[in-house]
Amino acid sequence: MQNQQSTPKLELRNITKWFGPKDTGVCAVDNCSLAVQKGEFICVVGPSGCGKSTLMTVGAGLEQPTEGEILVDGKPAGPPGPQRSVVFQKFALFPSETVAQNIKFGLQMCGVDAKEQERRLVEQLKIMKLEQFRDAYPSELSGGMQQRVAIARSLVMQPEILLMDEPFGALDAQTRTILQEEVQRLHREHHYTVLFITHSVEEAVYLGDRVIVMSRRPGRIKKEISLPRDVVWKRGDIEVAAEHPDFIAARREIWALVREEIIAQ
Amino acid sequence: MRINFLNRTRSSDSSRLPLIYGAGSLLVLLILWTLSTSVLGWIDPMTLPSPAEVVARFGNLIVEPFSGSTLAGHVGASLYRWALGVGAAVLLGVPVGILFAWLPGFRAVFNPIFEVLRYIPPFAWVPIAILWFGASTATQAMVVFIAAFPACVINAQLGVQQVDPILVRAARVLGAGQGAMLRRVVVPVAAPAIFTGLRIAISNGWMALVGAELVVGKVGLGFLISQGQNNDSVSTIFVGIIAIGSLGVIIDTLLQRSETVLLPWRKPRAQRDG
Numbered sequence: 001m002q003n004q005q006s007t008p009k010l011e012l013r014n015i016t017k018w019f020g021p022k023d024t025g026v027c028a029v030d031n032c033s034l035a036v037q038k039g040e041f042i043c044v045v046g047p048s049g050c051g052k053s054t055l056m057t058v059g060a061g062l063e064q065p066t067e068g069e070i071l072v073d074g075k076p077a078g079p080p081g082p083q084r085s086v087v088f089q090k091f092a093l094f095p096s097e098t099v100a101q102n103i104k105f106g107l108q109m110c111g112v113d114a115k116e117q118e119r120r121l122v123e124q125l126k127i128m129k130l131e132q133f134r135d136a137y138p139s140e141l142s143g144g145m146q147q148r149v150a151i152a153r154s155l156v157m158q159p160e161i162l163l164m165d166e167p168f169g170a171l172d173a174q175t176r177t178i179l180q181e182e183v184q185r186l187h188r189e190h191h192y193t194v195l196f197i198t199h200s201v202e203e204a205v206y207l208g209d210r211v212i213v214m215s216r217r218p219g220r221i222k223k224e225i226s227l228p229r230d231v232v233w234k235r236g237d238i239e240v241a242a243e244h245p246d247f248i249a250a251r252r253e254i255w256a257l258v259r260e261e262i263i264a265q
Numbered sequence: 266m267r268i269n270f271l272n273r274t275r276s277s278d279s280s281r282l283p284l285i286y287g288a289g290s291l292l293v294l295l296i297l298w299t300l301s302t303s304v305l306g307w308i309d310p311m312t313l314p315s316p317a318e319v320v321a322r323f324g325n326l327i328v329e330p331f332s333g334s335t336l337a338g339h340v341g342a343s344l345y346r347w348a349l350g351v352g353a354a355v356l357l358g359v360p361v362g363i364l365f366a367w368l369p370g371f372r373a374v375f376n377p378i379f380e381v382l383r384y385i386p387p388f389a390w391v392p393i394a395i396l397w398f399g400a401s402t403a404t405q406a407m408v409v410f411i412a413a414f415p416a417c418v419i420n421a422q423l424g425v426q427q428v429d430p431i432l433v434r435a436a437r438v439l440g441a442g443q444g445a446m447l448r449r450v451v452v453p454v455a456a457p458a459i460f461t462g463l464r465i466a467i468s469n470g471w472m473a474l475v476g477a478e479l480v481v482g483k484v485g486l487g488f489l490i491s492q493g494q495n496n497d498s499v500s501t502i503f504v505g506i507i508a509i510g511s512l513g514v515i516i517d518t519l520l521q522r523s524e525t526v527l528l529p530w531r532k533p534r535a536q537r538d539g
Contacts, residue, residue: 094453
């Protein structure tokens with residue numbers, strides 16, 4: 001592991017998660033440890049059902065691990081909250097509230113005053129290119145637009161850690177490509193600390209500073225691959241990046257690891 | 266232009282079609298009724314009065330009091346009792362249903378009582394209601410309440426249970442406490458199911474009310490019908506029955522209208538993944 005000199009922003013230490021009673025239930029995650037440094041973009045890939053989403057849910061504090069602990073800045077993390085913001089695969093927008101109300105939701109829960117709410121809303125709408133959808137309801141938006149709103153709702157909280165659980169898994173290929181580039185740009189400009197769960201190897205190679213490959217269930221960490229940071233090809237479109245030899249090599253290596261797990265299942 | 270025009274007519278035609286069919290079938294029924302009574306005289310007027318007779322009686326009941334009140338008086342009395350009973354059932358039943366779904370402990374304690382009570386028909390309570398409240402408004406309102414309450418509870422509970430847990434998680438991550446979560450996420454999302462419950466509660470309450478009025482009271486539509494029977498006035502009975510049915514339809518329509526106003530976010534999903 002690299003970067004071990006500094007205290008990680010988010011650390012999952014020896015996490016084991018059983019659903020149902022231990023030893024007779026299902027073990028989703030088995031003794032996983034990972035550390036995300038400040039400003040780092042970590043991608044977790046693995047076959048379906050390998051426990052990668054469970055790892056994120058536990059990391060967010062939404063579920064308690066059976067064993068192990070979650071640390072934020074080296075201290076035990078408390079209950080879930082806006083500092084560890086989550087973007088879900090199914091968007092999870094509040095259907096009875098408009099785009100603006102959805103984005104302001106967390107600010108209101110934290111008692112941010114109305115003026116500041118409005119300022120941050122307007123800023124976020126601009127960043128996510130949602131200005132003209134301010135008063136739309138989620139049901140009036142396409143899937144891609146809904147996920148933009150969900151990302152804006154997380155980012156407006158200025159979270160220290162952003163957890164993303166297959167955020168583009170429910171989108172069509174074209175929309176996904178656009179949003180991948182958008183997230184890449186956001187990370188480059190704002191240096192968010194991100195833990196990103198995906199089953200797409202391409203996505204992981206394009207977005208991640210490090211890619212963590214998980215084994216089939218019970219999920220263990222199979223291998224960790226460091227990718228070049230701040231290279232030119234990552235700044236461009238994913239289509240262009242995918243033609244770079246480094247991208248191809250990394251994708252091949254990671255895919256071989258994932259494939260082993262799928263075939264062994 | 267021409268194509269647009271054609272499309273538009275076609276789409277507006279198809280949206281009006283159920284309405285046209287509905288009006289048509291009512292009209293056919295009315296024609297058959299007229300033919301079999303006043304025109305052909307197949308049916309004895311003491312069994313089934315003609316539409317003309319019923320309309321005449323209707324006009325008569327509007328201006329002349331019958332058994333103590335005009336038609337408006339009877340309707341008003343029924344609506345008042347109904348509103349009291351349904352109002353109480355909604356105010357109590359919806360929160361109980363929400364809590365049943367939200368707090369497992371609350372449900373464990375109170376659900377068995379609810380389950381036993383809800384299988385007792387509303388009319389089984391009439392004697393005890395008379396004993397408690399006499400022949401007063403409270404008696405009929407209580408019967409309405411008992412008829413309307415279970416639908417409020419069950420549908421509110423169902424609505425809350427069907428809220429996607431991921432919405433609750435999203436609210437938690439954004440820092441929402443229990444109160445804010447219920448108020449801004451859970452209850453609004455459950456609102457369509459709660460509305461369905463209200464519709465059922467309203468019609469159950471209305472039906473139970475008329476039944477209760479047949480047995481007890483000195484005013485109301487149920488009372489009007491029973492007085493029609495006592496006075497051998499079949500047309501009075503028919504005016505009462507038609508008034509009961511029409512009022513039911515009007516109330517339900519108003520509620521459905523209010524749903525589209527109160528839940529503006531429930532629009533058809535016009536565009537998905539565009």
